[in-house]
Amino acid sequence: MTAILVPVAALAASLALFGAFVALIGVSPLDVYQLMYTGAFGSWFSWQNTLTRAAPLILTALCTALPAQLGLVVIGGEGALVLGALAAAATGLALEGAPAPVVVPAMGLAAMAAGALLIGGAGALRHGRGVNETISSLLLSYIAIAVLNHMVEGPLKDPASLNKPSTAPLADDYTIGTLPGMDVHWGLVVGVVCALAAWVLMRRTTFGFAARMVGGNPRAARMAGLPVGRLLIVTTALAGAMAGLAGMVEVAAVHGRANASLVAGYGSTGILVAFLARQNPLAVIPVAILFGGIGASGGLLQRRLGLPDASVLVLQGIIFVTLLASEGLHGRVRLPRLAKQPQEA
């Protein structure tokens, strides 16, 4: 019950704070929210825009939500996405000429492997060396972005891309098309399927059971003889694979090539989505759509109200801070019949 109440209250509080913020720069908050709604969910067109943005968000959110089951805080989704995108583009270019049914899955696998390597690396560092996974995943993420920049400006650069260094464009039949009857690409289905699979994995398999034991109490997990290290590394690798797949989707469905515009903040927004969804893989889906909507409305705010493009980022920042601040309220808010359960004395 409070599990839903607290994030919703946090969301409401941040909307109020953001309202105060826009009022300060002289814009009516009501106009802003009205417009945001229109831009995100007001028409079929804006819905499609929203869903397109939600697809990678679901995947990057899983990159944080899966390790969270083990009690880890991983924030390297951006890097895994970028590296996955690069791997997908490189694979697509290397296999140029081969039939699409072979190449597209290969691109996906390459992207997942790249992401898995990055975040699984953070998990391995944590297990083997006791390195804090939050810090290491963030730093690895910076390295991944640097690698992308290096590759698109160097070895993989398409000489034709002058002012925006990029890889060569992918062959047309290697791109992912849109869902029948709409302008949303198949990445959305990939994301939803992955979220469902992640939920099933954590709730309905022995692997997930073991992972939740480790997350809930590592001492009890050790007493049951569970391979804590292996669970840690496998889960982080899987998480990285999800974000890597997001990179592949972005390359194959949106950009058609790898370049710096892949660093679009999907990774960091994904962290926010995961936290707001309370790390529940199923809840990630609606929350990702909500944030896809916030992102989609940014353009409209800029055009109609002259708000800076970054204002939606301000909103996201406010939501994140409010959410973290409200974390401490879990179990402390007293609903009439739901009191706090203190430690058994």
Next chain:
Amino acid sequence: MNVMTWVGAPSLEAVAITKRFDGFTALDGVSLKVRPGTVHALLGENGAGKSTLVKCVMGFHRPDEGAVLVDDHEVVIGNPRAAQRHGLGMVYQHFTLVPRMTVLENLVMARAEVPALIDWKAERKELAAFLRTMPFKVELDAPVATLAAGDKQKAEIVKQLYLQARFLILDEPTSVLTPDEADETLGLIRGMAESGRLSVLIITHKFREVMAFADDVSVLRRGRLVGSGPVGAHTPDTLARLMIGDAAVAGPAARAATPRSEIRLEVSGLRAEDDTGTPAVGGVDLQVRAGEIVGVAGVSGNGQVELVQVLAGQRPASAGTVRVHGEPYAATRAEMRRHKVFSLPEEPLKSACVPGMSVAENMAFRRFDQSPCARGGWWLDTRAVRAAAQALIERYRVKTTGPDAPIGTLSGGNVQRAVLARELSGDVAVLIAANPVFGLDFAAVADIHAQIVEARNRGAAVLLVSEDLDELLELSDRLVVMSRGAIVHETTPVSADLTVIGRCMAGH
């Protein structure tokens, strides 16, 4: 603030308190009066509602019905801070002081308002003066981690007195203490009550303490008050009958004569470090045969916890070997299963359970990846998990609202039972147990002792670590004494010389 209410011991009355958890009635119209300047004992079997009652008084729980009266005035206590303002203080069964900080630091930081800049010298002087007015002696500058259990408990009590508690609630304060430590602590508390400085409500499972230190006693059974009155009107027998009614208590288990058999568990040259990296286990050699209970005696903090953790797979050994059935044993899941090694660790909620997972899930920790809980070794059959748990709950009489309740909501004793059910319900070849009856009511103690002997009779090798010498003398076939991380003495219960054991435990 009225000065009059501050000086001297207040009376406290709970009036018709009812507390329900999701339809389960944990307390049903319980009334209780603690007279000023007395020690009042609260008894009841595991899950009777004792902790729930005092948590209602302290403002952790909000009772559904009923009221709390301090000095005959109704008070509304919404949270523990408010309780503190009314002069109520509570000492929990588990320690709450910060181990790495000194007693002085712990006390000062516990105050309701701590100045931004602390003048430690002045605080120290003030506290030392305060302590001189107290019968309790504690070392102010010692880090809490270095204190013995009895001194820690005293420090916890001093903390409440320092926070100006005039009414002290103690939830099983003695289960972690040796009988001598318990007597000393309770004696001091009783003295303070007699001199009119404190009123005390104490939860305990030990009749001896009730008879020796309490003025009045109240007994709860299944959330109802079934008896209350002066201790003089009772004997341990009448109290026991009040607690459990006419239910039969397991008699002492008959020890089957077991022939001298093969060595099941062999520990040699085992060394391990504690959490801070200091050597805690320094070269332990031990052998346990099938059908034998080897008791390990010792004062807490002499490496027993670490020894048990190594054997249970919760702590790496820094040197030495462990063998089970003659094969090297590293406490992996496969080895545990192959050799049927189980354990009953200390503080089960902290070391053997995941509090947020359900009772059913916690009971499945050993078997969740096997049929019937798992299909094909990977698909979790949640229905089978629940069914298995339901059977265990009935067989081991675990009191819970159901298999889906988070195990953290169970009473302390029932968490213990749930773990026991998980570890002992199958075929056991080796059992590692550490203080398995801490915090259990007398019926449960008898029950668990019987189960351990039962496992031994069926041929299990049992290593039993305990701080209760009586328990060890009753259950063990062989007894060793551990001091400063090493085995310093070995004897059998029949030929045991208590003075020698006492001296060895003290490290001489």
